[in-house]
Amino acid sequence: MSPRTPDQFEGIREEKKALIMNVALEHFSDHGFHATTINHIAKHAGISKGLMYNYFRSKEELLAAIINRSLSQIYTGFNPDRDSHLTEQEFELFIRKVFDMFRENRQFWRLIYRVMMQRGVYENLLSDQSSSYMVGDMPLKDFSADMMRLMTDYFIRKGEKEDADYDPITEMIMFSNTLKGFALTYIFAPEQYPDEYFNKTVDALIKKYR
């Protein structure tokens, strides 16, 4: 065997970090931040408690690493035109992508909700204080703001074709609340959503708001 280059060492180290993060994600999302101990994570990752601190400086840093990794993973390839405006087809595609995102990253979203609720981060997640969270190379806050703007534009444009008492802002609020409520239920009680109703809900949402 040839000696390993520094890069290969770095690769092994990153693999181990990833393993720890996966285990931690599982525990954090099931039991929340406080209830998960460093010891539990270490045991389940097959290493000692002390060694954890070779990879992450603190429990907090471990959490932040998980969140940033997942955010980047999730939003990679999740980039509807941010400059241009949404067409109806793009809007439909957007909804379907959002639902896929929930389906494929339920564990991560459970963590987000649990941690948010435990530490009042919900109010701060999109505010200035949480500027440490990055979506790729963009602060989460800016990313979200862009998404919001995109949606708002869509509903305003849509308003021009609707009747007089149509209010784009209200429509936007209704839409995002339905999404949020769906996310909450699906993430924490997915047994309420057999595939049939999962898809029917997506279709119904598109029909109602497109």
Place this chain on the structure above:
Amino acid sequence: MSPRTPDQFEGIREEKKALIMNVALEHFSDHGFHATTINHIAKHAGISKGLMYNYFRSKEELLAAIINRSLSQIYTGFNPDRDSHLTEQEFELFIRKVFDMFRENRQFWRLIYRVMMQRGVYENLLSDQSSSYMVGDMPLKDFSADMMRLMTDYFIRKGEKEDADYDPITEMIMFSNTLKGFALTYIFAPEQYPDEYFNKTVDALIKKYR
């Protein structure tokens, strides 16, 4: 001054318990269950840590007492016919009552969400394990099931007047998710809902689902 009767003593004790519960509700709903210490609550209630245990046997019991009290308060006068079926007017009234409930008990609902998320109670809140929670004289589980049935009936009956691809279950899911999402946003970020949009949202919901 005449000596106090036993009932008056009992009244004083109940007042003190209520005071403690109010303080605890504030802290639990702001910081969650784990992050709130008995000491904090005691300090803010103006008593010593030890005295807390004359009024409540444990932190858990204090939490349960708060939840039960609020549930009873909230659902008093919140009794749409549980046997009969909902008319359209009753449905509209129901929605408005639900929103009033959120508006008037935001602190309590914040506690519910926080505690649910911290301890996995979300999945269990309506299950057998949580049979200790009572709505008046009815287990919370049964109360919720009744509500669900009432709603489902309404959407099924409504379905008979709609077009062929109307699915009552999907409609029901959409409706309850919109409610849930609204609740979540309003409870944790009410600044996003100036009164104007609060009311507009209610109207929009009624228009969409009545």
Place this chain on the structure above:
DNA sequence: TAACTTTGACCGACCGTTCAATCAAAAAAA
């Protein structure tokens, strides 16, 4: 041997809970 990884005993801080001690006021006795 030298350089490193890994371990787990250990530390200090904290938290829910207990309990012996205190004391003001109510009740009983004088």
Place this chain on the structure above:
DNA sequence: TTTTTTTGATTGAACGGTCGGTCAAAGTTA
């Protein structure tokens, strides 16, 4: 009324336990 006894609300030190984080030492590799 005055004095003594009893009560029970109240306190805070102390306890047992947990947890995040540290570090000397054992193990491993080269």
